[in-house]
Amino acid sequence: xxxxxxxxxxxxxxxxxxxxxxxxxxxxxxxxxxxxxxxxxxxxxxxxxxxxxxxxxxxxxxxxxxxxxxxxxxxxxxxxxxxxxxxxxxxxxxxxxxxxxxxxxxxxxxxxxxxxxxxxxxxxxxxxxxxxxxxxxxxxxxxxxxxxxxxxxxxxxxxxxxxxxxxxxxxxxxxxxxxxxxxxx
Amino acid sequence: xxxxxxxxxxxxxxxxxxxxxxxxxxxxxxxxxxxxxxxxxxxxxxxxxxxxxxxxxxxxxxxxxxxxxxxxxxxxxxxxxxxxxxxxxxxxxxxxxxxxxxxxxxxxxxxxxxxxxxxxxxxxxxxxxxxxxxxxxxxxxxxxxxxxxxxxxxxxxxxxxxxx
Numbered sequence: 001x002x003x004x005x006x007x008x009x010x011x012x013x014x015x016x017x018x019x020x021x022x023x024x025x026x027x028x029x030x031x032x033x034x035x036x037x038x039x040x041x042x043x044x045x046x047x048x049x050x051x052x053x054x055x056x057x058x059x060x061x062x063x064x065x066x067x068x069x070x071x072x073x074x075x076x077x078x079x080x081x082x083x084x085x086x087x088x089x090x091x092x093x094x095x096x097x098x099x100x101x102x103x104x105x106x107x108x109x110x111x112x113x114x115x116x117x118x119x120x121x122x123x124x125x126x127x128x129x130x131x132x133x134x135x136x137x138x139x140x141x142x143x144x145x146x147x148x149x150x151x152x153x154x155x156x157x158x159x160x161x162x163x164x165x166x167x168x169x170x171x172x173x174x175x176x177x178x179x180x181x182x183x184x185x
Numbered sequence: 186x187x188x189x190x191x192x193x194x195x196x197x198x199x200x201x202x203x204x205x206x207x208x209x210x211x212x213x214x215x216x217x218x219x220x221x222x223x224x225x226x227x228x229x230x231x232x233x234x235x236x237x238x239x240x241x242x243x244x245x246x247x248x249x250x251x252x253x254x255x256x257x258x259x260x261x262x263x264x265x266x267x268x269x270x271x272x273x274x275x276x277x278x279x280x281x282x283x284x285x286x287x288x289x290x291x292x293x294x295x296x297x298x299x300x301x302x303x304x305x306x307x308x309x310x311x312x313x314x315x316x317x318x319x320x321x322x323x324x325x326x327x328x329x330x331x332x333x334x335x336x337x338x339x340x341x342x343x344x345x346x347x348x349x
Contacts, residue, residue, distance in 0.1 A: 002217065005212040005216055006209040006210065006212050008212070009209075009210055009211075009212035009213070009216065010209040010210040010212075013210050014210070019213070023212075023215070023216055026212060026216055027216060027219050027220050027223065030216075030220045031220065031223060034220075034224060085190075085192035085193055085195075085196050086192045086195075088196050089192060089195045089196040089199055092196070092200055092202075092203050093199055096203055104203075108203060108207055109207070109210070112204075123200075127201050127204045127205065128204060128205070152193065152196075155196050158200065159196075
């Protein structure tokens with residue numbers, strides 16, 4: 001268990017952005033693993049099994065609140081402009097590189113946690129779990145276009161949260177490109 | 186945005202790199218204790234308070250077989266009882282009450298004939314469907330009881346968590 005508990009907890013906490021819920025889910029994952037102990041004990045795929053179960057249980061947990069973030073997902077239109085994308089890329093490219101490892105880790109975690117569910121969940125599934133867009137859409141029960149939009153806006157929102165001058169709230173992520181650029185100086 | 190432009194691709198690549206470079210989050214120290222505590226609590230439960238899958242085979246198999254046999258048994262028992270009632274009707278000690286019952290039966294007969302008429306008017310497929318539905322309901326009832334038992338009795342912490 002010790003070998004996998006960080007991986008299981010990380011999977012859950014990145015999706016939920018809630019350490020207490022992630023701990024509950026992690027506990028459930030290991031209890032299920034114990035039920036399959038005989039099959040898993042000698043299996044080389046135990047890590048993958050635990051990760052899959054952790055992801056599924058977390059998504060099941062989040063699905064109970066799906067209507068809420070689905071609604072918010074509908075609110076934002078897809079109007080990312082090229083300057084905004086470039087500014088966001090610059091944050092990831094330059095600003096983070098200047099930070100110490102530990103500070104960078106903390107700030108990225110914090111930014112991820114502060115993203116709204118409808119952006120964070122598909123973003124985590126895409127980047128951490130390496131799920132294709134279509135699989136994410138199927139799993140979350142939303143359209144492919146919405147998944148792409150939410151992920152893209154999530155990246156931009158993360159950049160705005162990571163920008164040095166203002167770790168702004170997610171609601172501020174739609175500020176103008178000039179404002180975003182201003183945070184990089 | 187349906188077409189992928191270079192800035193979008195660049196942003197995706199950078200975000201991927203940053204996120205994948207993130208180390209794993211350290212699990213709380215309490216997690217291991219919680220899991221071990223829950224396992225110990227489950228191990229202390231008597232077998233009959235665990236899920237049916239954890240029941241000893243000597244108990245589980247008879248329960249499953251008993252449930253499966255229950256429906257035809259009740260059916261056969263009803264037929265057997267009905268047959269014996271007819272023969273008992275001729276016994277002197279029982280003839281009186283049976284006669285009263287017979288009179289009542291006459292009153293009910295009209296209702297019965299109406300029921301029979303309705304039954305005869307029901308297509309055979311519907312009757313077969315009804316039998317299948319009854320069987321399915323029995324199976325569903327068994328599954329519900331098992332699931333309810335498992336949820337409410339064998340997982341007390343979960344039940345508590347839902348309540349709170």
